[in-house]
Structure formats: structure tokens, C-alpha cells
Amino acid sequence: MRWITTRFDIDLNSPKVMGIVNVTPDSFSDGGQHAVASAALLHCEQLINEGAHILDIGGESTRPGSPALSLDEELTRVLPVVREAVKLGVPVSVDTYKPEVMRAVLDLGVDIVNDIWALRQGDALGVVASHPRCGVCLMHMHRDPQTMQVAPMEGDVLSQVAEFLMGCAQALGNIGVARDRIALDPGIGFGKTVEQNFSLLGRQNELLALGYPILAGWSRKSSLGAVTGRPVPAERVSASIAAALLAVERGASVVRVHDVHQTVDALKVWLAMQASEKHAA
Numbered sequence: 001m002r003w004i005t006t007r008f009d010i011d012l013n014s015p016k017v018m019g020i021v022n023v024t025p026d027s028f029s030d031g032g033q034h035a036v037a038s039a040a041l042l043h044c045e046q047l048i049n050e051g052a053h054i055l056d057i058g059g060e061s062t063r064p065g066s067p068a069l070s071l072d073e074e075l076t077r078v079l080p081v082v083r084e085a086v087k088l089g090v091p092v093s094v095d096t097y098k099p100e101v102m103r104a105v106l107d108l109g110v111d112i113v114n115d116i117w118a119l120r121q122g123d124a125l126g127v128v129a130s131h132p133r134c135g136v137c138l139m140h141m142h143r144d145p146q147t148m149q150v151a152p153m154e155g156d157v158l159s160q161v162a163e164f165l166m167g168c169a170q171a172l173g174n175i176g177v178a179r180d181r182i183a184l185d186p187g188i189g190f191g192k193t194v195e196q197n198f199s200l201l202g203r204q205n206e207l208l209a210l211g212y213p214i215l216a217g218w219s220r221k222s223s224l225g226a227v228t229g230r231p232v233p234a235e236r237v238s239a240s241i242a243a244a245l246l247a248v249e250r251g252a253s254v255v256r257v258h259d260v261h262q263t264v265d266a267l268k269v270w271l272a273m274q275a276s277e278k279h280a281a
Helices: 037-049 071-085 099-107 124-130 157-174 194-202 204-210 222-228 237-249 260-280
Strands: 002-004 009-011 016-022 054-058 092-095 112-115 135-139 182-185 254-257
Touching (some): 037 071, 135 157, 237 254, 237 260
Parallel strands (some): 016 054, 054 092, 135 182
Antiparallel strands (some): 002 009
């Protein structure tokens, strides 16, 4: 399996680590640490040195209850970082739902649009479809960031997530976007209870039947804090690594993480075990 993006054909036969670069003052885990462009770029370089295969740059926090950000402010935060990040030799993703931001960053050479709204805002669908190659990640979100945890989902969460994601992917296919440009994210923590999030993890391999690569984003999420008793996101590193490994074991092709070198090392151990089992067989 591969993921076609603007400048790179990403080989997904081995799991890939997407390093998070929050150019925000208010993200739930590392808000403010990389809010200045120079700090964000140093962080990009650090993540690459630690083994990140993809960078994911975002200018707007989407933590539960977070307020929406203006278009001008998001562009001001993101564009200076993107201009330099595309020179670093790895695929660059931008986490945004605004069509205007998508168009601006794609014009700068960005490889992937990572959209929590799954291209349901404005002309986002058309922006991606009009690009000849860019990759896209479609995420499931129940309601919106302001209200998603006020009234989480009900019923069989996996069937609802699968139906939603399949519909969004088919809508892209219907307007000419090739299947191998599309990845799917079940949206851990976006309008789901702790139990529902772990149900999605336990049954994640069922999403593979949709025929698209899965991107899993468990890093430092509150569900991990709920089961470990760690209220501070930065204290959830071990739990995040465990969740990433479990997601990969259940078929995730990409894991989106804050803690890159720890996740990369854990995956090297997992890959060594896989190779040993294959050799023994």
C-alpha cells in the first residue's frame, strides 16, 4: 500500500510516524511551546532527526471546547513555518479545515491536507480535487470541537465511523481523486467517550475493509489519562507509545504523535519481532 502525495509516494508497507508541530498558544498538550515560527521550525528539524517520516503542522487548536480561529490568524501562524518546512526533505502535512488555508499551503508545495472536518467546510472538497496529486486524510468527528464532548456519540461507534468515512472517501472518488491519495482517521477523542475510543482501537482492523490506509492519533489523548490516572498530557508518553503500537498491530499505517523518538524506537522493536516471526515461518 502507498499514499500518493504532492511530492512523495509514501510506502506504507512499514508503519510511518507523523510528528506533530503545533504552531499554537493553546493546544491541549504543548500549546505555546512552538507558537513562534522559528521555534516551530527548530521543532520540525528535531522531529526529523528523531525519525519522523512526516511532519504535521497545525495553526488552530481543536481540543474539546476550543474556540474557532480566524482565517487571517491561521495563515499568519502557519505560512511562515510551511515555507521553510517544505525544504526539509520529508512530506509535510497541514492540519486545517479551511479551504483558503488548504489552497495557500498547497501552493507552497505541501504534500497532505489533514482535515478534522473531512472536507465538509466550504469548497474544501473542490480544493483537494483540483490538485493533481496532494494526499488527504479524512477524519471522523462527531459534532464540532466546541460541543463534541458535551454530547458524545451513541450506539455502535465503529459502524457509524466506518459509514461516515466511506461516504467521505467516495465523495472524493466521485470527483476524480484517486484512492491512493486518501487516508482515513477514526478520530480518537473527537466526540467519543473513553469506552468508545477503546472500542475503536479494539476493532480498528475492521476499518481496513474500507480499503484505505488508517491514520491513528492517540498521542497524549485524555482517554489515556483516564485509564492511567495521568491528568497532565505530558505524563502520558508511555501510554501514548502503547496505544500507537496497538494501533499499528491492528493495521494502522501512520501514527500521529508528539513523542517521535520514543515511538520510532518502539516500532523498531515491533518491526524486529515481525521480521523474526516471518523468518521463522
